Amino acid sequence: MQRREFIKSSCITCASIIGVSALASLLQSCAALPSLKTVSKDNIISIPETSFIENQNILILKDPQLEFDILVVKKKDNTYNAIYMQCSHQSQPLSATKTGLFCASHGSAFDLDGNVTVEPATDPLRKFKTELVNSTINIYLSKS
Ligand code: FES
Incomplete structure (x- = not known):
């Protein structure tokens, strides 16, 4: 026993x-990559500028109303890229790293501006217009 x-x-x-x-x-x-749950309103996602963790220039937004996540990249000139994480090759979800995005389906890769760095994808990723208003980053889902 x-x-x-x-x-x-x-x-x-x-x-x-x-x-x-x-x-x-x-x-x-x-x-490794910070993320934030968001809820869009009137086709706009608004996040505080302070959402970025110190020394991090990227943030993944997860919005239940969107099929894919959005990668927000804070650029050196204090502007932002908001990249839809849907592969431009055959519409599969992308994974993000600190240096770019890649697609596990067929191996395409993209830089943090959404440009293709590795084919088979040939088109850049969809980006949304962003605007900084009073320390709030607005991401306009209906505008590219
Ligand atoms: S769907 Fe992404 S590389 Fe084919």
Whole structure:
């Protein structure tokens, strides 16, 4: 009986350690790119300029009304790119990194301006007009 309890206890401990390390790994990958849940109103998403974490120039916006996320890039001249994360090749979702976007479907890649850097995609990504008004970044979903 003691042996059985020892084995059971050991397995639970091992599972806990593996679970914690897997969770930590997952959180690290999620923590790499900050994201924000948003709700658009009248085809405009508004986020505070302070939404960007210090030393981060990119932010992923997740809006339940949109099929794909939006990558917002803060540029050196204090303007913003708002890039729709839908591949221009065959409309698949894109993944973002600190240096660009890529598509796992066929390997296309894009820079942080939405331009193609690796084909098969040939068209740039859709970008939305942005405007900074009183420390609020407005992203106009109906305007490119
Ligand atoms: S759908 Fe993205 S490369 Fe084909």
